[in-house]
Amino acid sequence: MRYRHAILIVLLVxxxxxxxxxxxxxxxxxxxEINVLGSWFRLHFIENEGMAFGMRLSDAATGKLVLTLFxxxxxxxxxxxxxxxxxxxxxxxxxxxxxxxxxxxLGNLIDSIFYGMIFTESSFHIAKLxxxxxxxxxxxxxxxxxMLYFPLIDTVLPxxxxxxxxxxxxxxxxxxxxxxxxxxCGVITxxxxxxxxxxxxxxxxxxxxxxx
Numbered sequence: 075m076r077y078r079h080a081i082l083i084v085l086l087v088x089x090x091x092x093x094x095x096x097x098x099x100x101x102x103x104x105x106x107e108i109n110v111l112g113s114w115f116r117l118h119f120i121e122n123e124g125m126a127f128g129m130r131l132s133d134a135a136t137g138k139l140v141l142t143l144f145x146x147x148x149x150x151x152x153x154x155x156x157x158x159x160x161x162x163x164x165x166x167x168x169x170x171x172x173x174x175x176x177x178x179x180l181g182n183l184i185d186s187i188f189y190g191m192i193f194t195e196s197s198f199h200i201a202k203l204x205x206x207x208x209x210x211x212x213x214x215x216x217x218x219x220x221m222l223y224f225p226l227i228d229t230v231l232p233x234x235x236x237x238x239x240x241x242x243x244x245x246x247x248x249x250x251x252x253x254x255x256x257x258x259c260g261v262i263t264x265x266x267x268x269x270x271x272x273x274x275x276x277x278x279x280x281x282x283x284x285x286x
Contacts, residue, residue, distance in 0.1 A: 077156070083173040083174065083177065084173050088184070091252040092181065095221075096203075098117065103119070103198055104120070116223040118220075118223040118249050120220050121219055142186040142187060149183055153176065165270065167267060168271040177253070178255070181253030185217065186218060191208075192205075193210060218251070222255070226246055228243075230242055
């Protein structure tokens with residue numbers, strides 16, 4: 075696999091991710107929800123100031139800035155590392171997973187850096203795209219747009235269930251975006267196939283020579 079192929083994967087994920095976010099941001103008011111496939115796949119517009127799936131580092135503006143800067147450093151290092159892995163001819167599966175993780179990190183980083191500068195606030199009114207610098211926030215303080223919601227199970231638990239009986243239960247509850255999905259797919263696939271993907275190229279070559 076060549077480096078340009080890895081970059082193509084990153085670009086395709088970024089295009090899909092940003093297109094979906096622009097669409098949601100400019101067509102949905104905050105909290106709006108529509109069913110796509112029955113009630114188990116919905117578009118539900120929310121924003122968060124933290125990490126994947128709405129997690130947060132801190133409520134303070136400083137925490138948001140630190141998180142965004144950390145993402146920026148990680149993404150820059152990620153491109154450098156991906157290039158080295160390609161040059162050393164690591165397993166294609168590792169390179170694809172790395173490209174997905176890198177694309178997801180960059181997708182959410184774009185929101186964090188720029189969205190506060192180019193969009194108006196999302197509330198009861200649909201946000202508008204505005205000239206750079208006239209948005210709802212400052213550079214590096216944008217909020218990440220989430221919209222994919224898969225409540226596969228949404229029910230009230232029976233009264234006999236200890237502790238949670240009679241309470242509402244939803245699975246899968248987090249709302250996420252395409253960037254989050256790319257990161258999750260890359261990480262989970264790496265965990266499942268790490269022994270195969272993480273082999274050093276010289277180990278693979280050595281086994282091939284032995285077999286001959």
